[in-house]
Amino acid sequence: MTLPPSTKNGQEPKVCVKYAGPMELWNDALVTPCEGQSRRRLSPLRLSANTAMLRTACFLCVIGHRELLEAISHFTTGIELLKTLPETPARTQHTLTMHIALGAALQMVEGAGAPEVERAYAPAYVLCQQVGETPELISVLFGLWRYYFAQPQLHTARELGETLLRLAQRADDPALAVIAHFTLGATWLFLGALPAARQHLEEGIARYTPDQRRALVFRMGQDPGVACRVYAARTLWLLGYPAQALVHLHDALALAHELSHPFSLAYAQCWAACLSQVRRDVSAVYEQAEAAVALSTEQGFPLWAALGTSLRGWALAMQGQGEEGMAQVCQGTAD
Numbered sequence: 224m225t226l227p228p229s230t231k232n233g234q235e236p237k238v239c240v241k242y243a244g245p246m247e248l249w250n251d252a253l254v255t256p257c258e259g260q261s262r263r264r265l266s267p268l269r270l271s272a273n274t275a276m277l278r279t280a281c282f283l284c285v286i287g288h289r290e291l292l293e294a295i296s297h298f299t300t301g302i303e304l305l306k307t308l309p310e311t312p313a314r315t316q317h318t319l320t321m322h323i324a325l326g327a328a329l330q331m332v333e334g335a336g337a338p339e340v341e342r343a344y345a346p347a348y349v350l351c352q353q354v355g356e357t358p359e360l361i362s363v364l365f366g367l368w369r370y371y372f373a374q375p376q377l378h379t380a381r382e383l384g385e386t387l388l389r390l391a392q393r394a395d396d397p398a399l400a401v402i403a404h405f406t407l408g409a410t411w412l413f414l415g416a417l418p419a420a421r422q423h424l425e426e427g428i429a430r431y432t433p434d435q436r437r438a439l440v441f442r443m444g445q446d447p448g449v450a451c452r453v454y455a456a457r458t459l460w461l462l463g464y465p466a467q468a469l470v471h472l473h474d475a476l477a478l479a480h481e482l483s484h485p486f487s488l489a490y491a492q493c494w495a496a497c498l499s500q501v502r503r504d505v506s507a508v509y510e511q512a513e514a515a516v517a518l519s520t521e522q523g524f525p526l527w528a529a530l531g532t533s534l535r536g537w538a539l540a541m542q543g544q545g546e547e548g549m550a551q552v553c554q555g556t557a558d
Contacts, residue, residue: 291332291523298325315353322347323359326366331486334526336373344370361390361399368406372413381410398435401427405447409454412461420458427451428471445490449479453494460498472498489519489527496534509538529558 301321308314326343333339344366351360364387371380384406391399408423431448452475459468472495479488492515499507515531518524536551 289523291328294328295325295332298328312354315350319347319350319354319357319359322350323362323366327362330366330369331524334373335369336375340366340370361387361402364390365402365406372406372410375413377410377414381407381414384410397430397432400430401435401447401451404430405451405454408451408458412454412458417458417462421455421462424451424455424458428455446479446482446484446487449475449482449484449487449491452478453491456498457494460501465502468498469502485518485522486524489515489522489524489531492518493527493530493534496531500534500537505538505541508534509542512538525558529555531555532558 298321302318302325305314305318305321322343326340326347329337329340329343344363347359347363348367351357351363364383368380368383368387371377371383384403387399387406388403390396391403404423404427408420408427410420411417411423412420427447428451431451435448452471456468456471456475459465459471472491475491476488476495479491482488492511496508496511496515499511512531512535515527516535519526519528519531533552533555536548536553536555538548539551540548542548
């Protein structure tokens with residue numbers, strides 16, 4: 224998929240920047256039939272959407288792997304059922320909602336760079352064009368950024384980040400600004416522009432406030448407040464400020480614990496182990512990696528479980544358990 228034309232030429236679709244909670248997103252699908260359709264005609268859709276609503280926690284609070292797989296199945300079924308209905312604005316809106324939910328769940332299970340993720344978000348972007356002024360555009364652009372960043376197609380990711388920043392500035396919305404500065408900070412880090420990365424990440428940290436955590440887009444994957452701190456730590460380490468990097472890392476772990484958000488915590492633990500590795504703090508690597516593996520195995524986060532296993536293996540090898548350590552490194556790499 225190429226970057227959507229309206230993003231490439233600078234003419235973004237209009238967006239009303241507000242953040243709907245999970246119940247707001249699903250109420251219409253559960254209660255209001257599409258124009259001209261009877262409630263009986265929509266009963267299969269409503270049944271699927273009802274289950275989907277119960278599974279919405281899969282990307283808001285990140286529950287277990289089995290529930291995530293069930294959620295993906297229900298969202299996919301809902302999208303297919305919607306195709307059987309006449310084209311109406313309500314059907315378009317419901318389909319958009321389900322594509323966003325599907326993309327978020329797929330990122331948890333398959334990883335942000337999986338082809339299935341793009342196949343969920345690309346139609347969602349087209350639907351945003353049809354709907355017009357819609358708050359869902361933010362979730363779609365953020366989901367697409369995650370995909371292109373993971374590929375990594377960094378110049379496309381940068382363009383998406385710049386689009387998000389323009390939308391944030393136009394709306395004067397601090398929560399959206401956190402998302403935008405995170406995407407640009409992470410992208411500039413991987414492009415090697417460390418001062419620019421630091422500036423955006425520190426802007427994101429400064430604009431992050433606790434009340435923003437209710438925003439749906441904040442619950443897609445790791446929390447942006449945690450992510451900004453993790454990436455700031457990595458950037459500061461590379462810039463030669465190890466003490467400042469450690470402060471941001473500890474702040475990221477504390478925030479992830481405070482949020483009670485398992486995906487954010489596993490994410491922070493893995494990156495804490497990575498930074499501890501370059502600091503040659505073997506005991507800290509083992510502690511954080513062990514915690515990440517336990518949490519990720521329990522919750523069903525294969526990426527963080529694999530990375531944690533490799534890091535734990537490295538720590539074991541450094542502690543003299545070479546054979547067991549190498550086995551775990553190989554296991555994590557294979558997974």
